[in-house]
Amino acid sequence: MLYREALNKALDEMMSRDSSVVLLGEDIGFYGGNYKVTEGLYARYGEKRVIDTPIAENTIVGTAIGMAIGGLRPVAEIMTVNFSLIAFDQIVNQLAKIRYMSGGKITLPMVIRMPQGVAKQLAAQHSQSLERLFASIPGLRVLVASDATTAYYGLKFAISTDDPVIFLEHLLLYPEKMEIEEEKHFSPYRARIKKEGEGITIISYLKMLHDTLKAVPTIEKELDTTCEVIDLCSINPLDVETISKSVKKTKRLVVITEEPKTGSYANEILNKVLEEVFYELDAPPLKIGAEDVPTPYNRTLELASIPTPEKIAKQIIIWGRKHGI
Amino acid sequence: MEYKITMPQLTDTMETGKIVRWLKKEGDFVEENEPILEVETDKAVMEVPSFRSGVLKEILVEEGEEVPVGTQIAIVQTEIEKKEETTPKETKEEKEEITISIPQESQEEGQKLPEGTASPSAKRLARELGIDIKIYQEKGLLPIPAHEKDIKELFYKNFFDKDALELIKRYSLSLEEIVKHLKKEKITKKDVLEFIQENNIPQILPISDIQLKVIENLKKSTSIPVFHIYEQIKTGNLPKVEDITLTVWIIKILGDTMQNHYRTRVKLEENIYKIYPNSNICIAVAIEEELFMPVIKKVNKKTLREIALELKILKEKAQSKRLSLDDITGSTFSISNLGMFDILSFDAIIPPQRVGIVAIGTQKRGKTKVTFSFDHRVINGREAALFVDEFKKRFTDTDYLNNLKEEPLNKDLSQS
Secondary structure: OEHHHHHHHHHHHHHHHOOOEEEEEOOOOOOOOOOOOOOOHHHHHOOOOEEEOOOOHHHHHHHHHHHHHOOOEEEEEOOOHHHHHHHHHHHHHHHOOHHHHOOOOOOOOOEEEEEEOOOOOOOHHHOOOOHHHHHOOOOOEEEEOOOHHHHHHHHHHHHHOOOOEEEEEEHHHOOOEOOOOOOOOOOOOOOEEEEOOOOEEEEEOHHHHHHHHHHHHHHHHHHOOOEEEEEOOEEEOOOHHHHHHHHHHHOOEEEEEEEEOOOOHHHHHHHHHHHHHHHHOOOOOEEEEEOOOOOOOOHHHHHHHOOOHHHHHHHHHHHHHHOOO | OEEEEEOOOOOOOOOEEEEEEEOOOOOOEEOOOOEEEEEEOOOOEEEEEOOOOEEEEEEOOOOOOEEEOOOEEEEEEEOHHHOOOOHHHHHHHHHHOOOOOOOOOOOOOOOOOOOOOEOHHHHHHHHHHOOOHHHHHHOOOOOOOEOHHHHHHHHHHHHEOHHHHHHHHHOOOOHHHHHHHHOOOOEOHHHHHHHHHHOOOOOOOOOOHHHHHHHHHHHHHOOOOEEEEEEEEEOOOOOOOOOOOHHHHHHHHHHHHHHOOHHHHEEEEOOEEEEOOOOOEEEOEEEOOEEEOOEEOOHHHOOHHHHHHHHHHHHHHHHOOOOOHHHHOOOOEEEEEOHHHOOOOOOOOOOOOOOEEEEEEEEEOOEEEEEEEEEOOOOOHHHHHHHHHHHHHHOOOHHHHHHHHHOOOOOOOOOO
16 A cells, blocks of 8 residues: 555545545546545545635635535645645634634634655755644644554544644655554554664654664664654644653654754754653754755755755764763 | 822933923822923923822922933822822732742752763762762763763772672662662672572573473473373393493383383374384483483484493583484483482473383382383373383393393394
């Protein structure tokens, strides 16, 4: 199964189960979605439930909000997170606030799905990661789907919950082969320990999680220790408990994001976790992220601007040697 | 209530203001927003109103004086609260004071951590272990910054002698606990031993893979329905042959006896008996604390010397843990000999897939007690009794024994 097929499966199951689930977005219907996530759903559920929209993101979100208020469970697809900036007034001022400002009388059971991240030479305007922006808006739930399991169960949860959810995917994960691990009791807001270890806790998500896992064998060999790799799964709320527990064991913390380092969501993770575990630490925490530049178009420069398995391994090894491993 | 009039900022750039004229006298009544005085700024002369109604109680700055913006210049006694002259002041002060409640959580974290440059966890460990990081860093005995492992290393070196550390490792003890308990400068092996005995701490001994296998097999053995036959054999009259021990004699005689009793050469498999032509016997060999069961094959075709030599080789292999799978498989009967430990008699457990086992006690007045255990699924009492009886009689058959003693290498005696 592909990552995007896991998302498709989640959408399909939720649509067949609940006729109030509708999809809307650019090219998601007849064309099957720019990244084929909605492939086949138009044929199965028709144009009234899989709605092709004009290229007007603020309208897509605004319409979805109206649908949600009216009793539907819309899942809006924004082609990439970069275009969500156009819809920010609807997202920030309406989506995040209506439930609160109505004293809970109006619920907004809706999801905005969108991929983010650096793909291949899409240039600065189409290569952004923006989780920090969504995370900082109270009233929104923000989930990240790093693998088929979290994509499938996470999206199903996002559609079924009455909270508005921002559901972030990654452009490069869509064609990746992976399987859905069966989960009897999926906790959407719990971080998942992808690999257990004793020496270093590494927090990551989306594509960086996969790059981290690739880097881990080298790190473990060079530093003669073991790494505990945690997939964050939920950006807001943040599962401080799971991370803190791990850091109490390993006494070392690394956070890896694809966002540029300055102001990245890694800062928020570090801040919240350090408040809990400062006295447990045996080394200053390490933050790995993209360089503080607009993502370059040139492939060599593009790779130089973001973390790669090699760079992750190198930075952690140097950091580890410097701080007593 | 008192209302204080201050020098107002009347323009953006005004820093001081000069009082030109008071429009009211002390004791005069002032309406709300009624001009009370004229102020000259850097730009013009302006009227300044009172924002409350009341009685002008006191003029603080006289006409003609210049004061900075914000300076108090007059006090107006507001009418309504005139009666409560003293209390309002207090309430006002109270308002300014914020009230907070601080939960009484443990403030132990971070407090009293040792000085010096070290990671938080290193400092915490140092505090627990009573190590002053700063002093050791000044002496150059701890790196800057110090990490947890540096503190641990220093701690090991300083507080424990080598033997004590070894003991601690063997018992997987917590160093912190010991230090807390013993409260000594230098902890020796003796201290640790005392600690272990006092707290009755068990030593952790991992079970070797071989031993785990043995345990597994023993479990299987318990499911075998067993019966025993107790006998005594004459071993005092065995011919003396150099290098041939009692065990070798027993192996050989047992092997020969087995040839006449096919049920001792059987392997039980699901629905069939597999009858093997040769007498293959396994011998329980103890190497340190581990038990091995190497097999001597075709005992019926081998001479005493050959058996002795093979037994020696197998024991050496067991000692160096080089026994191959072939060396330990294929037997149908077993021997366990505890005679050398001066044990009168005992019974042994049948290893899985064997018909039986004979347990050999020590030789007393020319006689040795033997205990046979049989798998009842393979052999019945009558057949077993006949087998044991023949085995016993062979020990008194002088011709047979002398024959064995003198037999040349490789002579086939399988039909004896």
